Amino acid sequence: MRKDPLRVRLSGRGGQGIILAGTMLAEAAMQDGLKVVQTQSYGPEARLGASKSEVVISSRDIAFPEVLMPDLVLCFSREAYQKFGRHVSPGGVVLLEQSILKDVPDAQGQTLPLRDTARELGKELVLNVVGLAALVAVTEAVSRESLRAALTHRMKAEFLELNVAALEAGFALGEAVASRA
Amino acid sequence: MRLIQGNEAVALGAAAAGCDFYAGYPITPATEIMEQMARILPARGGVFIQMEDELSAVAAAIGAAWGGARAMTATSGPGFSLMQEHIGYAAMTQTPCVIVDSQRGGPSTGLPTLPAQGEVMQARFGSHGDRVAITLTASSVLSAYEVTARAFALSETYRQPVIVLLDAVLSHMRENVDLPEITPVPRETAASAQDRQPFGDNPFVPFGEGRRTVVTGLAHDESGLPKTAGGKAVERMLRSLEERLRHDAREITHFQAYRLEDASVALLAYGITARAAHEAVDALRQEGVAAGLLDLQTLWPFPDYLVQEIAERVDTILVPELNLGQYVIAVQAAVQGRCRVVPLGRADGDLFTPEEIAAAAREVQDAKGGIVHA
Numbered sequence: 001m002r003k004d005p006l007r008v009r010l011s012g013r014g015g016q017g018i019i020l021a022g023t024m025l026a027e028a029a030m031q032d033g034l035k036v037v038q039t040q041s042y043g044p045e046a047r048l049g050a051s052k053s054e055v056v057i058s059s060r061d062i063a064f065p066e067v068l069m070p071d072l073v074l075c076f077s078r079e080a081y082q083k084f085g086r087h088v089s090p091g092g093v094v095l096l097e098q099s100i101l102k103d104v105p106d107a108q109g110q111t112l113p114l115r116d117t118a119r120e121l122g123k124e125l126v127l128n129v130v131g132l133a134a135l136v137a138v139t140e141a142v143s144r145e146s147l148r149a150a151l152t153h154r155m156k157a158e159f160l161e162l163n164v165a166a167l168e169a170g171f172a173l174g175e176a177v178a179s180r181a
Numbered sequence: 182m183r184l185i186q187g188n189e190a191v192a193l194g195a196a197a198a199g200c201d202f203y204a205g206y207p208i209t210p211a212t213e214i215m216e217q218m219a220r221i222l223p224a225r226g227g228v229f230i231q232m233e234d235e236l237s238a239v240a241a242a243i244g245a246a247w248g249g250a251r252a253m254t255a256t257s258g259p260g261f262s263l264m265q266e267h268i269g270y271a272a273m274t275q276t277p278c279v280i281v282d283s284q285r286g287g288p289s290t291g292l293p294t295l296p297a298q299g300e301v302m303q304a305r306f307g308s309h310g311d312r313v314a315i316t317l318t319a320s321s322v323l324s325a326y327e328v329t330a331r332a333f334a335l336s337e338t339y340r341q342p343v344i345v346l347l348d349a350v351l352s353h354m355r356e357n358v359d360l361p362e363i364t365p366v367p368r369e370t371a372a373s374a375q376d377r378q379p380f381g382d383n384p385f386v387p388f389g390e391g392r393r394t395v396v397t398g399l400a401h402d403e404s405g406l407p408k409t410a411g412g413k414a415v416e417r418m419l420r421s422l423e424e425r426l427r428h429d430a431r432e433i434t435h436f437q438a439y440r441l442e443d444a445s446v447a448l449l450a451y452g453i454t455a456r457a458a459h460e461a462v463d464a465l466r467q468e469g470v471a472a473g474l475l476d477l478q479t480l481w482p483f484p485d486y487l488v489q490e491i492a493e494r495v496d497t498i499l500v501p502e503l504n505l506g507q508y509v510i511a512v513q514a515a516v517q518g519r520c521r522v523v524p525l526g527r528a529d530g531d532l533f534t535p536e537e538i539a540a541a542a543r544e545v546q547d548a549k550g551g552i553v554h555a
Contacts, residue, residue: 023184023355026184026355026357027184030182030184030357035356035357036184036355036356036357037354037355037356038184038354038355038356039350039353039354039355040353040354041294041295042294043294044209044292044293044294062356063456063457063459063460063463063535064456064457064459064460064534064535065350065354065453065456066350066532066534068534
């Protein structure tokens with residue numbers, strides 16, 4: 001059973017597509033018939049720094065837009081983990097890009113080879129879609145059909161094919177975690 | 182149902198209200214308004230110009246209004262400071278236009294990507310001389326759409342620049358909304374304006390449509406002609422406008438009251454801060470604290486009648502805002518001792534959490550009867 005409201009925090013380095021991932025998640029939740037608020041937080045730098053995007057999904061009106069204690073966390077970088085990834089509600093899910101473990105050996109959460117999977121698809125840029133799809137496969141935060149539709153709507157046509165492949169690869173990674181649990 | 186960003190809602194609200202001219206200079210967190218207008222306006226025969234700075238952006242909007250357009254510009258704190266001179270010019274020349282300011286942390290370049298509510302007083306008093314300063318704000322994506330459209334209507338009715346205050350979080354926030362249809366307010370026709378003076382309480386008629394006139398920032402009377410001894414005319418026209426706004430206060434003032442009927446502690450909040458205050462009210466009510474919320478969309482002219490009405494009923498008005506105590510000054514002035522008024526400010530680039538506001542309300546409740554120093 002999905003928590004209601006469900007609070008999701010996506011984080012990583014600026015430039016990793018965190019905000020786009022949050023927007024797609026929010027749009028998918030909307031397709032599922034729910035209310036959503038998506039916010040974002042980043043520094044003044046054009047790239048790098050720690051960036052986060054938060055999505056609150058609920059069957060009711062959502063007052064406070066930001067996430068104080070997330071139920072689901074997806075984190076792509078060490079700095080973002082240290083800044084945004086350490087807190088999660090009881091019973092919550094944390095998915096981490098596995099290279100974070102090199103810098104933070106005691107990082108708490110399920111680690112997945114998100115970046116390597118993106119690289120194998122030909123472009124590390126699709127890391128955001130791989131990670132988001134894995135999170136959805138593990139947690140069923142939104143339906144897969146809705147996430148596919150949101151991806152198609154939000155992605156530029158020229159990058160769609162690659163990103164659909166990233167989506168399916170992410171789903172597969174997430175399923176492996178789900179069956180491990 | 183669409184997933185829309187706050188800044189996008191501003192652009193769509195402007196378009197729905199008939200905006201056909203945008204001049205601006207990009208700045209975080211307002212840039213997406215400009216990007217959207219650049220998409221929307223040329224496609225429907227409007228004009229979009231990227232200007233060299235914010236001074237010229239307002240100047241272009243004023244010129245476009247006199248040319249018959251419905252004009253808007255948008256910026257953030259540093260640009261809003263630069264705009265003050267020409268906002269005063271728009272006020273003096275009674276030019277309808279809309280200026281959106283998405284507030285970020287200040288002073289100066291400050292915190293470009295983080296929210297603040299530091300321009301509440303600047304919106305009212307930022308340019309020199311006396312003027313009215315109709316100022317609206319929004320606490321949701323849907324209200325950003327509606328409020329922007331409303332700003333155009335009010336600017337037309339009172340023929341003044343109208344300011345819309347947002348903040349970095351609302352500007353960038355996305356919510357799923359159904360946008361209602363909006364009908365642009367009709368503009369006076371040249372024929373009906375023919376026998377009337379071009380300034381004062383008379384309707385706005387663009388260049389070339391009504392009487393021959395001059396537009397000047399110098400003191401002038403209802404004919405528009407500058408006069409050395411024009412001070413009396415300036416004061417007369419300003420007082421008359423103030424009187425109209427006072428008379429229309431109940432229509433101009435838009436707000437949402439939440440659980441205020443039997444409240445002993447009223448939270449008076451506006452913009453994004455009202456979202457946290459809303460949740461704080463629910464938390465306080467669960468603990469048995471009779472809290473309520475007044476979420477104001479019309480900040481200026483200050484809604485005296487409304488705040489005084491609430492002050493008569495409650496023990497305390499708590500005013501959370503993302504500055505170190507601005508709007509609370511106006512609240513105190515209006516309340517005049519009818520109840521306690523307690524400020525709650527922060528200016529570090531973070532939002533208030535619901536719990537922080539609830540904690541302040543609890544403290545106020547516990548100190549009931551004692552003296553709280555502002």
